[in-house]
Amino acid sequence: DTAVSQTPKYLVTQMGNDKSIKCEQNLGHDTMYWYKQDSKKFLKIMFSYNNKELIINETVPNRFSPKSPDKAHLNLHINSLELGDSAVYFCASSQETGGPGNEQFFGPGTRLTVL
Amino acid sequence: SQQGEEDPQALSIQEGENATMNCSYKTSINNLQWYRQNSGRGLVHLILIRSNEREKHSGRLRVTLDTSKKSSSLLITASRAADTASYFCATEAGNTPLVFGKGTRLSVIA
Numbered sequence: 001d002t003a004v005s006q007t008p009k010y011l012v013t014q015m016g017n018d019k020s021i022k023c024e025q026n027l028g029h030d031t032m033y034w035y036k037q038d039s040k041k042f043l044k045i046m047f048s049y050n051n052k053e054l055i056i057n058e059t060v061p062n063r064f065s066p067k068s069p070d071k072a073h074l075n076l077h078i079n080s081l082e083l084g085d086s087a088v089y090f091c092a093s094s095q096e097t098g099g100p101g102n103e104q105f106f107g108p109g110t111r112l113t114v115l
Numbered sequence: 116s117q118q119g120e121e122d123p124q125a126l127s128i129q130e131g132e133n134a135t136m137n138c139s140y141k142t143s144i145n146n147l148q149w150y151r152q153n154s155g156r157g158l159v160h161l162i163l164i165r166s167n168e169r170e171k172h173s174g175r176l177r178v179t180l181d182t183s184k185k186s187s188s189l190l191i192t193a194s195r196a197a198d199t200a201s202y203f204c205a206t207e208a209g210n211t212p213l214v215f216g217k218g219t220r221l222s223v224i225a
Contacts, residue, residue: 004157033212040217041152041201041217041218041220042215042217042218043158043203043215043218044215045212045213045214048212056211056212090157090158092157092158102207103148103160103163104158104160104213105160106150106157106158106159107157108156108157109155109156109157
């Protein structure tokens with residue numbers, strides 16, 4: 001009955017490969033997010049989707065492409081992986097974007113290591 | 116940028132003591148939220164305080180907000196070893212998503 005789940009938990013891959021991380025939420029939330037947390041624990045938003053539509057796209061290389069097949073899923077596909085992509089990626093969801101009181105629920109994270 | 120900045124970066128206390136963490140931000144906000152992150156885990160929402168509120172309590176947590184100084188504090192009373200974690204403040208403004216600070220790493224020593 002996990003609220004926000006991500007797979008895989010760990011991902012080790014070679015430079016240049018393409019990989020995907022999956023995220024699912026069973027909270028009925030309208031908005032989902034992807035965050036990147038670097039080695040210094042700084043958490044930065046990458047994308048935000050509301051009802052399957054992209055609403056936030058921060059300065060992220062276009063090698064990163066989010067895909068939302070339905071409201072409960074937001075997957076992250078990364079092409080041509082680089083060493084600097086190594087980080088922990090978190091998926092999160094909230095009832096809606098903006099407005100008062102929208103706490104976010106986070107997944108457990110996916111630790112990506114690019115060799 | 117409205118990014119919150121936590122202070123101190125790291126804090127080490129004895130079990131039973133109180134822990135205070137501060138957060139400063141730069142622009143007007145709708146609300147400010149505090150999250151906890153245990154090692155190797157995702158963030159967990161602790162408490163939300165709206166811009167028109169000054170203080171909020173939840174169990175052993177007490178949060179204050181001073182919008183004139185653009186700052187907030189999180190107080191954990193009677194700390195326990197299980198409180199060891201990183202604590203992040205996050206600000207929400209307009210229709211933009213949360214912007215997180217860099218966190219305070221709290222160590223509670225038994």
